[in-house]
Amino acid sequence: MAxxxxxxxxxxxxxxxxxxxxxxxxxxxxxxxxxFSVIKxxxxxxxxxxxxxxxxxxxxxxxxxxxxxxxxxxxxxxPLGRVIGGTVYPGLTLTAGxxxxxxxxxxxxxxxxxxxVFTAPIFSAFASWATYLLTKEVKGSGAGLTAALxxxxxxxxxxxxxxxxxxxxxxxxxxxxxxxxLYIKTLNTGSLFYATLNSIAYFYMVCSWGGYTFIxxxxxxxxxxxxxxxxxxxxxxxxYAPFVxxxxxxxxxxxxxxxxxxxxxEHFASFLVFILIHVVALVYYIKGILSPKMFKVAVTLVVSGxxxxxxxxxxxxxAMVASSPTMGWSGRSLSLLDPxxxxxxxxxxxxxxxxxxxxxxxxxxxxxxxAFLVPAGIIACFSxxxxxxxxxxxxxxTSVYFSxxxxxxxxxxxxAACILSGIALSQAFDVFTRSIKFQLPSLSVDSHVDxxxxxxxxxxxxxxxxxxxxxxxxxxxxxxxxxxxxxxxVEKPPSKSQIKKRLSVLPLETSIIAIILLVLLGAFYVVxxxxxxxxxxxxxxxxxxxxxxxxxxxxxxxxxxxxWLSHNTEVDDKxxxxxxxxxxxxxxxxxxxxxxxxxxxxxxIATVGTAMSSPEKAAWEIFHSLDVKYVxxxxxxxxxxxxxxxxxxxxxxxxxxxxxxxxKEPDYLRDGQYRIDSMATPxxxxxxxxxxxxxxxxxxxxxxxxxxxxxxxxxxxxKLTHFEEVFTTHHWMVRLYKLKPPKNRIRGxxxxxKSKSTPKTVSKxxxxxxxxx
Amino acid sequence: MAKTSSTTKDAQDLFHAIWSAYSATPTNLxxxxxxxxxxxxxxxxxxxxxALVGTFPFNSFLSGVLSCVGTAVLAVCLRIQxxxxxxxxKDLAPERAFADFVLCNLVLHLVIMNFLG
Numbered sequence: 001m002a003x004x005x006x007x008x009x010x011x012x013x014x015x016x017x018x019x020x021x022x023x024x025x026x027x028x029x030x031x032x033x034x035x036f037s038v039i040k041x042x043x044x045x046x047x048x049x050x051x052x053x054x055x056x057x058x059x060x061x062x063x064x065x066x067x068x069x070x071x072x073x074x075x076x077x078x079p080l081g082r083v084i085g086g087t088v089y090p091g092l093t094l095t096a097g098x099x100x101x102x103x104x105x106x107x108x109x110x111x112x113x114x115x116x117v118f119t120a121p122i123f124s125a126f127a128s129w130a131t132y133l134l135t136k137e138v139k140g141s142g143a144g145l146t147a148a149l150x151x152x153x154x155x156x157x158x159x160x161x162x163x164x165x166x167x168x169x170x171x172x173x174x175x176x177x178x179x180x181x182l183y184i185k186t187l188n189t190g191s192l193f194y195a196t197l198n199s200i201a202y203f204y205m206v207c208s209w210g211g212y213t214f215i216x217x218x219x220x221x222x223x224x225x226x227x228x229x230x231x232x233x234x235x236x237x238x239x240y241a242p243f244v245x246x247x248x249x250x251x252x253x254x255x256x257x258x259x260x261x262x263x264x265x266e267h268f269a270s271f272l273v274f275i276l277i278h279v280v281a282l283v284y285y286i287k288g289i290l291s292p293k294m295f296k297v298a299v300t301l302v303v304s305g306x307x308x309x310x311x312x313x314x315x316x317x318x319a320m321v322a323s324s325p326t327m328g329w330s331g332r333s334l335s336l337l338d339p340x341x342x343x344x345x346x347x348x349x350x351x352x353x354x355x356x357x358x359x360x361x362x363x364x365x366x367x368x369x370x371a372f373l374v375p376a377g378i379i380a381c382f383s384x385x386x387x388x389x390x391x392x393x394x395x396x397x398t399s400v401y402f403s404x405x406x407x408x409x410x411x412x413x414x415x416a417a418c419i420l421s422g423i424a425l426s427q428a429f430d431v432f433t434r435s436i437k438f439q440l441p442s443l444s445v446d447s448h449v450d451x452x453x454x455x456x457x458x459x460x461x462x463x464x465x466x467x468x469x470x471x472x473x474x475x476x477x478x479x480x481x482x483x484x485x486x487x488x489x490v491e492k493p494p495s496k497s498q499i500k501k502r503l504s505v506l507p508l509e510t511s512i513i514a515i516i517l518l519v520l521l522g523a524f525y526v527v528x529x530x531x532x533x534x535x536x537x538x539x540x541x542x543x544x545x546x547x548x549x550x551x552x553x554x555x556x557x558x559x560x561x562x563x564w565l566s567h568n569t570e571v572d573d574k575x576x577x578x579x580x581x582x583x584x585x586x587x588x589x590x591x592x593x594x595x596x597x598x599x600x601x602x603x604x605i606a607t608v609g610t611a612m613s614s615p616e617k618a619a620w621e622i623f624h625s626l627d628v629k630y631v632x633x634x635x636x637x638x639x640x641x642x643x644x645x646x647x648x649x650x651x652x653x654x655x656x657x658x659x660x661x662x663x664k665e666p667d668y669l670r671d672g673q674y675r676i677d678s679m680a681t682p683x684x685x686x687x688x689x690x691x692x693x694x695x696x697x698x699x700x701x702x703x704x705x706x707x708x709x710x711x712x713x714x715x716x717x718x719k720l721t722h723f724e725e726v727f728t729t730h731h732w733m734v735r736l737y738k739l740k741p742p743k744n745r746i747r748g749x750x751x752x753x754k755s756k757s758t759p760k761t762v763s764k765x766x767x768x769x770x771x772x773x
Numbered sequence: 774m775a776k777t778s779s780t781t782k783d784a785q786d787l788f789h790a791i792w793s794a795y796s797a798t799p800t801n802l803x804x805x806x807x808x809x810x811x812x813x814x815x816x817x818x819x820x821x822x823x824a825l826v827g828t829f830p831f832n833s834f835l836s837g838v839l840s841c842v843g844t845a846v847l848a849v850c851l852r853i854q855x856x857x858x859x860x861x862x863k864d865l866a867p868e869r870a871f872a873d874f875v876l877c878n879l880v881l882h883l884v885i886m887n888f889l890g
Contacts, residue, residue: 190861192850192873196880234853234861242850242877245843249884252835259831281849288858289794297783298791 027125030152034121037538050166051587091208120161120170127174134181147422155532156366156414172209190235199246220273354408377420432511561734565589577632609656619688620722640707816841
């Protein structure tokens with residue numbers, strides 16, 4: 001007996017080593033699948049927000065942590081400025097900064113930019129390992145490996161974590177999964193040690209992303225579910241109660257959250273459940289020490305008194321919540337609970353494309369075959385239902401809802417889908433391989449493989465399709481199997497468990513076909529993910545390429561324009577543009593901007609929106625009052641770049657009109673249609689945005705044909721009186737204009753024009769005065 | 774009248790039953806209970822003080838109350854883990870439970886010192 005024990009422990013050790021190697025390979029896969037953008041383009045930071053994070057990281061690595069906390073940035077939001085230390089989630093920048101510092105102190109001289117570019121792929125490897133741990137806690141290591149493999153290449157996550165996409169989500173998804181893992185681990189073991197770790201992981205999550213509210217609502221929901229379904233245990237208490245206290249304290253240490261951690265409704269659920277769980281714990285304790293009869297008496301006595309107290313407390317709470325404006329919910333959370341909220345009240349949230357609800361194809365694009373495997377995974381979680389698997393079910397249900405509200409929350413759904421699909425696939429393989437083993441007489445000796453062996457094997461065939469690298473792991477597996485065969489006959493004879501297993505045996509042909517189909521499904525997933533990583537999600541969006549019949553075209557206009565700005569303008573010049581380009585202008589051109597992608601001051605953005613939608617003279621006055629020297633517009637009409645300023649123009653009108661009522665959206669629409677051709681309204685044709693975009697456009701081809709709108713523009717020949725063109729990039733994608741200095745005029749005339757425009761300036765001043773600065 | 778007297782009698786019986794059941798618990802658990810009660814009492818005291826004086830250094834109030842509630846919660850966790858009657862934690866040594874408790878308290882109070890302001 002001792003010999004077989006030793007053998008089985010040896011096999012376990014062997015299995016662990018195998019799992020370890022598979023995990024390393026999964027990490028390598030997760031890292032390398034995200035390098036397409038570096039290989040196809042170059043090692044640059046992508047898009048908009050990452051540029052800000054990059055700039056903050058640069059500041060951090062140059063000036064140290066204390067200066068970072070106290071950093072008041074006067075390069076943005078001119079003339080207001082922005083307190084960076086108190087308004088930014090510091091997790092990502094601190095992580096990359098630490099990484100850079102460690103590498104540099106090891107004498108590995110990497111630039112800050114390189115570290116920033118590769119932070120996201122590194123953390124996606126960590127995230128897939130965390131997924132393995134989480135799924136292992138739920139359904140064993142076989143499911144864990146499958147889930148980790150799925151997560152390593154789920155397109156939804158790839159879209160946010162390709163090399164160069166240096167954004168909060170890159171580290172936050174790892175933190176999210178790891179926090180959930182530690183919660184489940186605490187729940188399964190009931191150890192205070194893991195509870196402490198759980199709170200610290202939650203702290204990291206709060207540091208990294210605003211999505212931490214998902215955790216602080218999901219975990220109380222799960223605790224509540226456990227209590228309601230009668231699954232309360234003292235392990236649940238240990239997992240939940242210290243987490244709330246420590247988590248709340250740690251969250252309020254992060255400056256951007258601060259007292260919000262106890263003051264806003266997003267966090268109230270956790271406190272309510274905290275109170276509830278104490279009541280329940282007390283009830284269970286008293287139930288434990290009393291005889292059933294006495295307990296009944298106690299219940300009748302307490303219920304009458306306790307209910308009254310409960311109602312009083314709930315009433316007080318509701319009163320507290322109702323007394324605060326917007327019921328204590330912030331705009332973004334409200335737009336989550338009520339999907340129509342944002343479009344009704346906050347155009348600035350609705351204007352961001354990633355805040356729109358997703359379309360059905362985007363589910364297929366982003367999680368692909370996982371969408372079909374998830375229901376099977378849910379069923380697998382119900383048999384048998386444990387605390388851990390009920391948590392996973394709750395996670396998928398809530399995240400499906402949230403992903404339906406906002407495209408970018410698809411990212412939260414992706415890990416849940418991976419976990420459940422991993423469980424489903426692993427269980428399916430488990431059933432099929434087992435029934436094959438029972439039916440093949442030659443292999444029948446191999447039948448009583450323990451559950452761990454069977455499920456780790458189930459990953460094998462799945463792995464072989466993925467990469468050549470896992471091929472040797474597969475070979476290792478077969479060698480292990482053959483060795484096992486030698487040992488097995490000594491072991492226990494066919495017993496009850498075998499009979500039980502025989503009940504779930506499927507016909508041989510069916511199971512073989514099913515396995516082939518499942519492998520095909522996995523192969524489809526791999527092909528799709530690699531395609532998505534290579535083609536769809538790797539474009540850095542500051543360098544564009546297009547394939548045409550005469551070869552590859554590279555449009556590097558953005559960096560051309562920013563480089564022009566940094567070389568040809570004064571250091572203190574202010575550049576006005578729509579807020580999308582604010583971060584890039586400060587990071588790449590190092591010039592002061594009026595508004596940027598951190599949309600904290602609606603009035604300020606509305607001022608710029610108003611200027612863009614006003615006629616030239618009024619716009620000049622607004623810009624002049626803001627001390628603007630240059631105006632930057634992005635124009636895609638020549639090369640067919642669709643996300644240019646003309647297409648964003650209606651949002652400028654809407655946001656501007658929301659604060660300054662003299663800008664009315666219908667003035668810019670002809671019969672409800674947005675058009676720039678000869679049918680366009682005169683307000684539209686006279687707006688600054690139209691003029692700056694199409695100035696001299698007719699000189700390019702003589703017809704002024706706009707390739708994005710696919711029409712000839714309405715007004716072709718016009719002159720600018722208050723602006724002069726200073727630079728237009730090679731493909732006309734970025735156009736820079738300089739404000740002309742005010743002309744010398746007769747004094748009386750100036751006074752007249754000023755008195756005419758006073759109401760507007762006054763209203764604007766008022767708007768500015770309302771600001772906290 | 775008869776009904777109320779029966780309920781009071783019930784209540785008395787219940788009280789006696791609870792008391793007798795409780796007095797059977799080991800002394801070390803009783804000490805933990807006393808600690809918990811003391812912590813909760815301190816927290817209540819702070820809340821009353823806040824109601825009288827005002828919330829002004831809100832972080833101080835918050836850290837004070839949460840420190841008390843936190844220690845109470847951690848002590849309850851310790852009590853759950855070292856209770857011999859709890860079958861779930863049979864294989865957890867009391868020394869290990871206490872080490873976890875100390876670690877968690879250390880983290881908690883480090884955070885609180887940081888938050889105190």
